[in-house]
Each structure stands twice: as C-alpha cells, then as structure tokens.
Amino acid sequence: MLLDVSCSVSDEDESEVERQLGNTELSYFLPSRASGVNDMYLHLGFVAPEHVVRRARVRMVWAILRIRHPLLASKVVMQGYDDVRFVFTPPQSPEYALVDADSNLEYRTSTKDELIDSYLNGARTLSNDRLSYLIPSLTPRSMSPFDECESPSYNHDIMICAAHFLGDGMALHQFANDLFVLLGGDKTIAELEAQLKEELSSRWGADSTRTAVLPNALEDNFIVSPSKLRSAAEKIDFQLSQQRLVGGHTFRRQTKQPRRTIVPTISYDPERTKNILKRCKTHGVSISAAIFAACNIAWAKMCSEKQELSMMMYSALNLRPYFTVKPANDSYWFLAISYFNVILPTFIPQSIDLSSVFWHRARVAKEQSTQAAKNRMIVSRSLLMAEERGQRARLWAKEDDERERGTFVPPPPAADTTLRTPSAALIGLSLLGNLDGIYKHGTFPAIKLHTLTTGSRQRSGGMLLFGYTFAGKLWVSLGYDVNGFDKVTVEQFWENMLRTMDELLLQ
Template sequence: MSKWSRVGCGYERPLGDSEYAFFPASQHGLGDMFLHIALRAPKEVFREERVKIGWSIIRRRHPLLMCKVLVDGDDLNTTRFSLLPSSTQTGALAEAGAALHFTNKSKDELIFDYMNGPRLLSNDRLSYVVISSPTSSSATEAPDHINYSLFVCATHFIGDGAALNQSVHDLLCILTSTRSDEELKRELDEQHDWENTLPPAFETRLCTPSSAIGKAAAKVNFWQTLGKEIGGHAFSRTHRGLQRAVFVEHAFSETQTAVILAHCKANNVTVNHALSALCNVAWGRCTSQSTQLPMMMYNAINLRPHLTDSVSTYWYLALTYFNVILPSFVPSSHAVFWHRARLVKSQTHRAVYSPFMVSRAIQMASCRALRARGLPQPPAPVEAIIPPAPSIALMGLSPIGNLDRTFTRASYPPEVQLHSVTAASRLKPGGMLLVQYTFGNKLWLQLCWDEMGFEEAHMERFWEALKASVEEFLC
C-alpha cells in the first residue's frame, strides 16, 4: 500500500502507480512542469527574505514540494518519497532558500533555459522558485515598482498544472498581504500534523469494485475501451539534430474572446471541446496522410472529485487519461465543425461519467507503471474483442480553463498588476504540447515542440492552421 510510515524523524512512502509511471522519464527532466507569471509589483513584495518566508510557508502546507525521492542503488522498485521536516524556523527558511533563486533573466531566457538546459529539478529537489527582474528600469517607471518574472517549477509525478497554478496564487497572496515578515514567520513555528498533511497515493483513495463479478466486469470494460480507441494519424517526426524546444503563444483580444465564448455557448460546447475540433481542422488542412483512419487525441481527467477522503494539501497527482476520436477529413461547413465539437463533448461526458471510470483509472495506472518498469502488460481477457486497428494518438491537449478564477485580481493589492501566464513542461525528443486557457479575459494558445524532432516547418504550418481555424470558426 502506498501510504506513509514513520522512519526515524521523518516519513516515507513508495510512489503510487501513477506517480511511478512518470518517474523513470523524469530522471531526464521529461514532464517537469513550470509556470511563468509576468507581473508588476512594489519592490517590497519580492524582497529575498519575504519570498523565502512565503515559499517556506507554501512548502510546509504542501509537503510533497519539499520531499526527496530515495532509490536504493539502481533498483527503481525501491523508489520512495522521503520527508525530513525541519523542527526549527531557521531550518525551514534555509530549506526553502535552497530551492529559491534570484536572477535578471528575461521571460524568454527563463523558459528556453528550463526547456533546453540542464535539468533544474532533481530527486533531491522536486520544486523550485526563480524570481527575475530587469537590471535597469525606464525613467518613466515608479522607482519602487518593478516588472517581475515569477517562475515556479515542480516534477509532474507530485502533482498537476492545477496545483501549480493554485500554489503560485497562494504564494502571491502571502507576499502581497499586509502581514509583516515576523507575523508570517509565526506559521513556521506552529506545530504541524504531518501525518494528516502528507497525501497517500491517490489509487488508495478510490473506491473500486470489491466483488469478483464487479472486478471481472471492470477488467473486460477496460480492455474493450482500449479496443475502441482507433487512430491512424501522427505528426511526421524525424531526427534532425540535438533536441531543442521552441515555444510560441498567441492571445486573442478581449473582444474576440467574448465572441468565441458566446459562439461556444450558443453551440452547447465549451472552448475545451472546441479546441479538439480546431486541432482536427488544422491537422486536416496541413496533412497529406490518408483520411481513411480517424484521428485521435488524448486528454486528462481530474480524479479529485472521486477520492474517498480528504487531505489539507492540494499537491498530489490524481489524473487519468482518455482519448477523443474524430474523422480525419476537413469539415465541409461550420455546422459540421460544431457537430464535431459536440462529438468531443459527448465522448468526454461518456469517459468522465462512466460507472467504470474509476476502475479504468486504476487499471490504466497499473499498466502505465508496468510499462515504465519495462515489464510485460497483463494479457487481455478472452471476453475482450480488440480489433486489429492502429491506436496512434496525434497529440495530447492541455486545456487549463479559466485562470482568472485562480488568479483572482481582487486577492491582490491594486498596485500588483498581472500581465501574462505561461505554462508548459519539459519535452521528450520529438515531443510537443498544446496549452489553452483564458487569462485577463483573453483566450491564449501556447504550443511548444522539439523543432529538431519534426520535419522542417511541419509544426509551424500546424500552428498557423490552428490560429486560422479559430478565426474562421469561433470569431
């Protein structure tokens, strides 16, 4: 069981299946998440001592952020979280300071270095904060207000993007509060109930069938679901040199975004549903591959509403995945486009609200963990009928949602102005990631990819086709 046990003065637990599924690849940085927020704030807010205090409070509230991962030699089966919390305020501040850095790099430099440079995180450092400000300011700027970059990163096997967003908001609330440094430090001196804060592996917090018939039915459903996931389209990948991640983003105006949201509402879908249909259109317009097979895209499901107990921290991994399958030919009209968006909605609804969803999540986590360990997958039951068709996903989508609900402007003083948010994660060779969200009442699209892992100009064509599809069908 992936639960915590007392070891000396600290705590340990093995990684759960979903956590472990991300772990081996993370040793090369794959999946390491980051969130960059550009803002303008008084110098007082980002004094080094105050940031250290705030970051220490966040880590104390969410202890996976300050855990280490221990492995006995090369035996990855011994992989486990380890927490040795400091018993003093001084020690807690020193621990947070070791995962904090101040610099004067630009946004582009921070992102490029994180995506392409040496890994910033490690098994000894699962989270990190960088505060960056320019070395000089304009003569028109107030001398006590500065443009800052707040760059926060964490490994994917301890949480998801929603946890990262929320913790950055909470950190900003602490830093911009009216409480003095000494008042903030008092939280570090309070007794802490670590055993009720440390999150168990989410698989132990889900209710699954207990009867033999229920277990058998869940297993058959899992394999039958896999058998229906048919996709035959993939980006043209090639190895053209050392991996080099590039990043592009586009924000639609507030006026355009209002129209986009209204069109989605009128057609009974969300922007998230429309995004899959937009990728479907963009791909169809820039590929020469056969349209005989459908195209498939994968997305994540948040399992937090299905957990049987609660913990005070929101930093833990609780995700599973499902696929959306659409025809690969280009829609012939706006009506067909919106029909496809509604197909995405219905497929999403079936996946999220299936009575087998939780049991599928458990079995998928087990299969992914076995794959990560290099072990053979369990055989499909004879009852499952798996058609001999390809199951290739074109891409994964990361529709984050409305970040204005997370970064609520009223939570900060008026002199703190948030400009932009950027989020992604380190890629594998030939990897790509498409992110979509609303921030500042604007719809944002962000795409990053390994430019040396695809045919030259291939991803650029897709990106331009995607933006054009938004303009054509949603604006």
C-alpha cells in the first residue's frame, strides 16, 4: 500500500537546520532576488514507456533525491546583506517528504521550446522558499522508434530547475543522471517507497550520527593558513594576476526593450562529431580549446576596430579537485566554481593560412586553461575572487534596494586619473566536456536520452555560449538577450562561429 500524502504539513515538528551562505553563494543569491538572474535549468528529451513518468513514480524519486540533497529542499532567509542563511526542515515522515516533493513538481503539456522560453522569459519559477522545481512535460505524440509490443515508448520532456547559488553545472548533470537511474531502473514503486523510508531514517532519523547536515559553503572546503605574511603575498599575487587580464572587445549593447533570452542550438551527428574530436586530437587540443579558438576567429573576422587590443573570454573552473577539507555531507549539490580567462589576439594575419592560425590559437587556449587549473595559487586566487565578488554583490544589492525605496544617493565621482588597462570580456563560455561520461545510459535501459539543453535566466544584455558532447553528438548553443544587443552583430558572430567550425573543424 502506497503512502498517504494527503496529510497537512502544518503539524510537522519544525526541527530546522541552517548555515550561512558563503561569499560565492551570496554573489549568486543577491542578484537573483528581483527576477531570478542565474536561475539554472536543464532540459532533457527522452524516450520511455509511460509508467516511467507517472506522477506517483516521479514524485517518489523526487522525494528521495531531495532527502539526499537537502539544499534542494531548503529555503533562504535573509536578515541582512551579511546574514543570509539556508534553512532546511528535515521531513519528519515519508508522507511529509512526499508532500514536499509534490508541491515542487508540476506536470505540463508543453514542447521543449515552450518550456525553455517560459522559464527564461516568463515569471520567475523559483523563489527564496522554492529553490528547486521539477517539470515533466507530457504531450500527445506518435509512438517512438523504440516501440515494443509489451511496453510501447513515447517521447517525453523533463526540466530540472535550481537556483545557481545551490550548485553548479556538474551538480545539475550528476543529479539528472541519478534521477534517471531511479526512474528507469528496475525498482517497483513499492521498492522505491521502501528506499525513501530507509534513506529518510538513515540521514535524518533520531539515530542519525551526522556531525553536519548541510554541505559546506565553497570557502569552507579549504584549509586556510593563518600566516599574515602568506596572506599578504596571496593578495599581491591576486592583484597582479588581475592586472594581466587585458581585453578590449565587447558586443554593442542596447536596452530599448525588455529582456528576452533565446537559445539557438546546433548539433553535429555522431559521425561528424567523431571526425571533429579526431581532428582536435590530431592537433593536440580538446574540443573546448577549439571552441575558444572558433569564438576568437568568428569575432576577428568581423572586427574592424581596436584590433591592437586582445579579445578576452571567461569560463568556469571546477574547484572540487582542490578541496582540502573532508565534505560535511555526501551531497554533491553545492557551488564549487571559480573563473579563468583566455586571451587571444584579435587580428588575423593575412600571410598565414587561416587553418594554421586557428589551431595555433586553440593550442594557446589549451595552454592558458591548463595554466589556470594547475597554478599553485589557484586556491588563494579563487578565495580572494570569491571575497571580491561577495563584497561587490552586497554593494550592488544595497544600491538596488535603495533605488527601489527611492533613497539612493549616488556617491561623488572618484578623482582617479590612473590610466586603466581595458579588461572587458567579449563572451562567457560554459564548456561542459563529454557529458556522456556523467550520464550512465546503460544504467537506465528503459530510457533513451536524445536531447539536452541547459542555461540560466539572464540579466538584460546577458550572453553565454555552451559547448558539450551528449548522446554521441557535439552540441553548441548561444543563450543571449536578443533585445540587449545589436541584432546584426550577434547574428553575424553566430554565423561566423558555425562557419568556422564547419570549415576548420570538419576539413
């Protein structure tokens, strides 16, 4: 007999667990308050039998995963710019866990494009009281090519939504894999119910021996030396590293209309993908380095001014391998990213074959990426960057609140006559690598994943390019505010980008 989830949660024993947000989390949380800037989504299209996506099964799996990953089921309480907390109330019974899961689960009958457009451009889905949300979409469709007489399969869509201050892309994809393992596995609904009871008891029951229940903030995963001399040296190193960031190119912006994010996406079939990866290997680079070079060539082809200034791009760096503190919780839902930059020339030499220029710049991008990841100061630089981003986020949040109240007074202009080196980034790249290394397709044979699109709600004038391999295909997408930039310029860049990949990666 399945659990009765009709009970009211008002009777629940409020035994709350909490911790403060760290600097990195604050730098994402504070800008998100007004309209959900940086709220992440992950859309997956798949083929599966109807029973896999029945609400009772999805709700049970969703409940199990929210017990494993408490930040997903937490809320955020803000008392001040320096006092923002995650607050988690452990479910006191399996019934309460299912009620919580069900209230953060919404079935729709929308297409992939409708789901994404609604999330990116409609009213905010998430809030301080709802940090994650699951949206399966079931639309009437014809049978799939995977039909079987005993268990006919259909196309389905699912979208996982989570605030970015909960975690990063790696957490999101690992979570999606675990979701499909449970949904598409062999366990019956009764066996999943037994698993829910067991995991709730072992993780949050009275006999639990846990010493900490919420995953650490990023900054708490490192042992920091108390030495004042070391601290001073690290600050000087950080300042010098920042001064070396030189970039003089940006897309021309316009803000005449409300933000509207679009995500043009292309994919290369498995055979072309194999050829691209083989060609990259021949030239000693990864596809990620090649995408940096493709962006560079695409912009250089259309750039007619300031060619003496470098072009700078930024990307995320996974900090998990550098942790020196044992995790307080076995959940992988937490933020663990910093940033690095790739800086390349803007001009294209006319005396050198374009293919040679492209592969040379791909190798330079690889070298810069490797240097960033292997730099012995990576931890101190990341922590100081997190502190700087946190301070900046607090200042801007205070200004935003004062403007809303009508009490903001602009500070007097600074009397700074220093000549500053331009340090603008043209674009951000989210290069996720081979996602087929995360999605263990063989562990959920009832489900055939075929489409993946990811991104986040953007601020006005936001832009981010994604590149990854999934289901044997290379995917490239450009998420940007179509009303925030000069339309002709961005479309020309995207066309140049795809042409560069076709001409130089598929030769």
